[in-house]
Amino acid sequence: MVDIRDVSEDQIDRALELAYLVFHDRPEEEERAHHRALLARCARLGAYEGTDLVGFMAAHDFRMSVPGGTDLPCPALTFVSVAPTHRRRGVLTALMAGMLERAARAGAPVAALWASEAAIYGRFGWGPATQGTSVRIDSRRPLALRVAPDPRPLRLVPVEEAPALVGPYYEATRARRAGRHARDAWRWREEWLREKDEDDEELGPPRVLALGDPLAGYAVYRTKSDGNAEPGQRGEVQVYELEADTPAVAAALWSCLAGLDLTDTVHAWGRPADDPLLLFAADRDQVRITSVFPALWIRLVDVPGALAARGWAAPVELVLDVEDRELPANHGRFRLKAGPDGAACESAREPADLALHVRDLAACYLGGTPVADLVRAGLVTEHTPGAADRLDAALRTGLLPHTLDEF
Structure with missing residues (x-):
């Protein structure tokens, strides 16, 4: 059993040594100094077994643009590391839960990361939102x-x-x-x-x-x-x-x-x-x-908050059945009523028009992945004919989402 707690600034070097071990890196002192300065600006979370740091995760305090020109607080994860002696023991799961809980408490509706291994993050509800x-x-x-x-x-x-x-x-x-x-x-x-x-x-x-x-x-x-x-x-x-x-x-x-x-x-x-x-x-x-x-992977920390915060290209009213086992507040049905004049998203009891995992909703959120493509791939279930096309029309953006800021 590991203890998840904040990593103090005086333990940044320990966190870096763990990251260098995991990523097979041996940077020179100039690069190490740069990494120290970077992590000093981040929120830092560690997994401890006794006094040993066996897992680490940091988050930049970023703001991210979403459709409609809105700017949202967006913790951006980096230096995600688990000691090779503690793999497949729930360390990453515990770190991710701790970081997402902190993001939700801080009122950040979305989080972001760049995935070193794409196979890892989908199970935690992350979806690739840009290419x-x-x-x-x-x-x-x-x-x-x-x-x-x-x-x-x-x-x-x-x-x-x-x-x-x-x-x-x-x-x-x-x-x-x-x-x-x-x-x-x-x-x-x-x-x-x-x-x-x-x-x-x-x-x-x-x-x-x-x-x-x-x-x-x-x-x-x-x-x-x-x-x-x-x-x-x-x-x-x-x-x-x-x-x-x-x-x-x-x-x-x-x-x-x-x-x-x-x-x-x-x-x-x-x-x-x-x-x-x-x-x-x-x-x-x-x-x-x-x-x-x-490229950029995002996680919807607050599904109704994130959907209400972005801009919408066309009117749409649908009930979404969202699966999210990691963040129970996101798990369930939501009525989305949105359009160019604004949006609202609230809990619903009516039958769903679309059923989808939160990772797939994240992939669609910025407008880079058509919902209809996910329906054809068998990843989203369309209960009401035409629902995916209506949601795609509302999600549409003039330019595809894109970023070069790797972190």
């Missing part, structure tokens, strides 16, 4: 496009000045796309624009490319020199983020990135599935999708 699409551009020749790039001049922004310039622009994207977390100055400086890339030390420092005054779009990228490239290749460009007001602005940014000297490849990890580049690229042999993967 990432990785793209590779062959830049040995000019990028062929079907739209004309915006002719305004591009400029490189000094990294120390970038948060003040692109930070407000990024905040505006959060209102347009669900699933994005707010970034404070610390996160811009210490996470998004760090001098070194934690995963690839051969990459150079971050560069920020901007277009327009006022700002109409920007890209954050790093380069790897040809001296560190694969045999027979020149250098490469890694695009971390690219946002643009119009397709023409996006075309100008992509064209510049694909035209950087001494490089022949552009990699963009985790682009949105509805990225305009995938449509206005004139040669899809030059612009290829290399992978599609589940």
Whole structure:
């Protein structure tokens, strides 16, 4: 039997050693110091057997955009670790219950994480709410496009000045796309624009490319020199983020990135599935999708609260029968009455129009997974014909949910 309790700041190093053991990591002191600073900003929960820390979980104090431009408190789980000697003994279950109970007590209707192993989290009610699409551009020749790039001049922004310039622009994207977390100055400086890339030390420092005054779009990228490239290749460009007001602005940014000297490849990890580049690229042999993967996973901590808090594209009134064995307050039937003017969700006794697990409701919540697809997959039961289509019409968003903020 383990005891679940808060992890004090003076035990952060113990928590990190457990995480490094679990993730087979041996970071240098600079990286360890960064992790200490990060965890000092998080809520921390530990599983103790006597005085031994055998499980750990932390949560960033984030806010996440949801459809309709609403910003919700959203604990974001990280450093989830269970000692190899204590696997399959209920440690993760106890930690998850403790963290979700704290989230509910704090009034957070949703929580989020990135899954290191996708098979783990569904049983705890988490669902993949956004997708990432990785793209590779062959830049040995000019990028062929079907739209004309915006002719305004591009400029490189000094990294120390970038948060003040692109930070407000990024905040505006959060209102347009669900699933994005707010970034404070610390996160811009210490996470998004760090001098070194934690995963690839051969990459150079971050560069920020901007277009327009006022700002109409920007890209954050790093380069790897040809001296560190694969045999027979020149250098490469890694695009971390690219946002643009119009397709023409996006075309100008992509064209510049694909035209950087001494490089022949552009990699963009985790682009949105509805990225305009995938449509206005004139040669899809030059612009290829290399992978599609589940990105942000969310957990509905308060089902009626979360449904009432988001925006809705069309009127809908349905009874949902939600299965949630982990959080009993979510388990049961709820009448959802929603539309462009607002929403209400309350307990109901009437027969259900749709029956679904909370993990599948989470996958649909941001508008990234159609309910009708889950009906066809046998994961959602449609008791009233057409109910899934009506709910999908109401859940619809102009842009697919998307985030690049891995944590």
